[in-house]
Amino acid sequence: MTPVIRPRRLRSTPAMRRLTAETRLHPAELILPMFVREGLAAPREISSMPGVQQHTIDSLVRAAAEAAEAGIGGVMLFGVPAARDARGSAADDPDGILNAATRALAREVGDALVVQTDLCLDEFTDHGHCGVLAEAPDGGSPEVDNDATLDRYCAMALAQAEAGSALLGLSGMMDGQVAAVRSALDGAGFERTAILAYAAKYASAFYGPFREAVDSQLVGDRRGYQQDPANRREGLREAALDLDEGADIVMVKPAMSYLDVLADVAAMSPVPVWAYQVSGEVAMIEAAAANGWIDRRRVIEETVTGIRRAGADAVLSYFAVELAGWLK
Known part of the structure; x- marks a missing residue:
């Protein structure tokens, strides 16, 4: 018998495929993660992430201007300080590398891009954890002190908002971090500063190259506060809590191994949902x-289309500028 229903009709030509595509990419939906390192005389290549650099402030501003010209939506800034200590003192230093670079970006490209900053202590601590440590109740290895860490996050939030960050990326996975930071911002008159909650951030092996990018000093692992890769419903619970606490945007990280979680969160969220195509995903693509x-x-x-198809309204990707050029 001759088929009556022929789905191939809608795949027959490039024009037909373009017309009937269900998911489309646009440069404005892309965010570029960027690294700025204190003490560099020139940009430094990151060996495990071809094409990605640790920047000086000057080269950072130039690269951000190129990103703005490409039409992407924003940049997410990570700072790498010259000196670290147990409490990450450089994180809220107004003259520290992250805040100084944020001022430069806000001044130069703040009208063309959403300047965003990572709000976490891991780049700034000498132990590499996302918070301050306290002795474990059972006498074991020190653990991250959730509530003491919230105090540090609030100090970071005020410093970043003062420097000109339009959106703070809360990536530390501490309980109550969104509520604490929102209260601190509002109390200091920064009601317009938005919060991106890394709501479902998993303890993933795909972060490996990022550790090189920020010269991580991590001792141990982060399984005590980042989510177990085996858990799906927990991602929804975390997102719901962050929404209740006032998150303006919620994030799933990593992206490609957690598309089910991303789809779940996108189906229930009344605010934008983003996803992060992380360093290990990029490194595998480049190596292959x-x-x-x-x-x-x-x-x-x-891969970026798949992340968008699963429900991400925007994607953080190290390919953002290159991909935006192709889309144009």
């Missing part, structure tokens, strides 16, 4: 492409 095993451009486009 360098060996000739995959078509690099097609894989980049396919």
